Every structure is written in C-alpha cells, then in structure tokens.
Amino acid sequence: MRVLVALGGNAILQRGQKGNAAEQRDNVQKTVDQIVRMIRAGHEVVVTHGNGPQVGAILIQNELGSTSVPAMPMDVCGAESQGLIGYMFCQSFHNTLALEGLSGHEPACVVTQVEVDPADPAFVHPTKPVGPFYTEEAAKKRMAETGEFWIDDAGRGWRRVVPSPDPKSIVEKDVINSLLEKGFTVIASGGGGIPVIRGADGTYQGVEAVIDKDLAGERLAAAVKADLLMILTDVPRVAINYNTPNQKWLEKLTVTEMEALEKEGHFKAGSMGPKVRAALRFVRNGGSRAVIASLEQALEALEGSAGTQILKD
Ligand code: ADP
Ligand code: MG
Numbered sequence: 657m658r659v660l661v662a663l664g665g666n667a668i669l670q671r672g673q674k675g676n677a678a679e680q681r682d683n684v685q686k687t688v689d690q691i692v693r694m695i696r697a698g699h700e701v702v703v704t705h706g707n708g709p710q711v712g713a714i715l716i717q718n719e720l721g722s723t724s725v726p727a728m729p730m731d732v733c734g735a736e737s738q739g740l741i742g743y744m745f746c747q748s749f750h751n752t753l754a755l756e757g758l759s760g761h762e763p764a765c766v767v768t769q770v771e772v773d774p775a776d777p778a779f780v781h782p783t784k785p786v787g788p789f790y791t792e793e794a795a796k797k798r799m800a801e802t803g804e805f806w807i808d809d810a811g812r813g814w815r816r817v818v819p820s821p822d823p824k825s826i827v828e829k830d831v832i833n834s835l836l837e838k839g840f841t842v843i844a845s846g847g848g849g850i851p852v853i854r855g856a857d858g859t860y861q862g863v864e865a866v867i868d869k870d871l872a873g874e875r876l877a878a879a880v881k882a883d884l885l886m887i888l889t890d891v892p893r894v895a896i897n898y899n900t901p902n903q904k905w906l907e908k909l910t911v912t913e914m915e916a917l918e919k920e921g922h923f924k925a926g927s928m929g930p931k932v933r934a935a936l937r938f939v940r941n942g943g944s945r946a947v948i949a950s951l952e953q954a955l956e957a958l959e960g961s962a963g964t965q966i967l968k969d
C-alpha cells in the first residue's frame with residue numbers, strides 16, 4: 657500500500673521540551689522507528705510533517721539577529737525549517753535502514769512549494785499566530801511600521817498573525833513522483849509547504865503565509881495517488897464532545913457520517929478541525945481510506961485496528 661503519513665508536532669518535539677537539537681533528534685528517531693515498521697511490513701511511505709516550533713524558533717533567531725545580519729522573509733524561514741527537519745529525518749532513516757539491513761528505501765527530502773490562490777479570503781483575514789511574543793506597545797509600533805497584523809494571543813502577549821490560505825497544488829509533484837518510482841522514501845511539503853503564488857507567465861513567488869500541514873498533506877496524498885492518508889498526532893482517536901464528560905472516541909465512520917459530526921462543531925479549528933477536513937477531502941476526492949491516530953499506533957492504524965478510520969460511503 658502507498659501511504660501518506662502526516663506527522664504532528666509531537667513527532668519532532670514533545671510538549672514541554674525546549675527544542676534543542678538532541679531532543680529533536682531523539683523524537684525524530686522514535687518516529688522513524690514507527691515508519692520503518694510500516695516499510696518492513698511492505699508498505700511504501702511518503703512523509704510530511706509540521707514545523708510550528710521549528711519555524712517559530714527560526715523567526716525568533718531572525719528577529720534577534722537582525723541587528724547583525726539581515727532577517728529573512730517567512731517563505732525563506734519555512735524553507736530553512738524544511739531543511740532542518742528533513743536533514744534529521746534523512747539521517748535517522750538512513751541509519752535505521754542501514755542498521756536493520758533494509759535496502760532500497762533510501763530517504764530523499766524535497767524542499768516543497770505549495771501553490772495558493774492570491775484571491776484566497778485568508779489573505780484579507782490573517783488568523784495564524786507565528787513567531788515571538790511582543791508587548792502591546794512593541795506590537796503596535798511594529799504594525800505601524802510594517803503594515804503587519806498583530807493580535808493579543810489568548811492573553812499570552814502580542815503576536816504576529818499571517819494568512820493561512822488553502823493549498824491548491826504541490827509544485828514539485830513530478831519530482832516527488834519520480835523519486836517514488838525509483839523506490840526512495842520521500843519527505844516533502846514540510847510545515848504545509850512554502851506558500852507560493854503563480855504569475856500569469858508561470859513563475860512562482862513566495863508569500864508571507866502559513867499553510868496547514870494536514871490540508872497540504874491531503875494535496876500531497878492526492879498528487880502521489882496514495883491509497884491511505886494517515887494523520888498521526890498525540891491522541892489515539894478523534895472524539896466527539898472532546899474533553900467533556902460525554903466524550904466518545906470514534907472508531908470507524910463513513911465520510912457522510914463524519915461530515916455530519918463536523919457540521920455539529922466537534923472538531924476544533926487549528927487542531928482537530930483541519931485533520932478531519934483533510935481526511936474528508938481525501939476520501940471525497942477518490943482516496944479509499946483516511947485514518948487519524950496516535951504516532952505510537954501507526955502500523956495498527958494502517959492495518960485498520962487503531963485510530964479513527966474514515967471510509968467511503
Ligand atoms: P498536531 O501537531 O498533531 O497537528 P494539534 O495540537 O494540532 O496536533 O492537534 C491535536 C490535538 O487536537 C489533540 O492533542 C487534542 O487536544 C485536540 N483536539 C481538539 N478537538 C479534538 C477532538 N474532537 N478529538 C480529539 N482531539 C481533539
Ligand atoms: Mg496541528
């Protein structure tokens with residue numbers, strides 16, 4: 657089976673960790689161990705991943721270092737984060753495959769651009785908080801100087817918000833498919849991909865925005881004609897009435913059943929919401945199955961015995 661695995665933040669950094677390189681390497685290694693279990697079981701895996709904490713750190717480094725060296729725009733920071741995380745995954749994959757004597761699945765990380773629509777309403781309503789926290793005064797000064805949008809982020813301080821447009825297509829899809837044909841394990845579209853807009857002449861240009869990694873993962877799954885979209889996170893299943901006394905974990909549903917629950921508002925925007933939307937889109941667009949599960953149960957979720965399974969009607 658060809659499986660698109662979308663990894664959540666916990667695959668690279670656990671809650672409460674500082675984010676030093678050693679911690680991230682350790683987490684990546686545990687994640688790679690799970691993915692290699694799937695490869696050993698005979699599946700072909702394409703990996704995508706989040707980048708929230710990593711790109712957040714890069715943005716802070718850019719801010720603080722900007723008196724010595726020029727700060728980079730967000731699209732460049734996104735590319736840096738794909739390289740950082742991609743490197744850790746590639747090395748970890750290579751080493752694990754070598755130690756286990758598994759040949760023919762060498763990793764390849766593709767710096768990936770994802771096309772977005774410049775007319776996407778997200779560009780008029782930025783919603784995604786990124787980068788360092790500022791005081792109200794500093795944030796207002798910055799807004800006046802740059803035209804950026806900053807908001808009071810849940811009382812924790814002021815933070816820049818950027819648009820989160822819907823992904824349209826994966827720019828490097830032909831490159832990715834060629835690598836898959838040759839048997840490489842591809843890591844692509846990290847952090848939801850670098851958002852770009854396409855000009856009338858066919859050229860691309862990066863934009864200051866962030867794409868949701870689960871929605872971009874669905875575009876990647878469709879582009880590689882994956883049999884299964886697998887979204888791995890830090891909860892074992894999707895729940896209705898989440899975090900209430902009436903919470904109920906969902907095991908197996910059809911797209912129509914899941915859409916009905918989505919309309920009832922059970923899945924929070926910014927966390928479970930985009931995962932469910934990505935899963936529904938994948939199956940609605942012709943995919944045979946999507947699953948949302950915990951990283952620790954990856955192979956079981958692939959085999960159908962764990963996670964929330966979303967099936968065709
Ligand atoms: P990731 O980094 O994997 O994308 P997120 O934090 O974005 O992780 O999303 C996973 C989180 O979604 C879970 O830790 C859980 O707290 C939250 N969540 C919100 N609504 C639900 C729900 N209905 N069922 C399960 N988890 C939910
Ligand atoms: Mg998320």
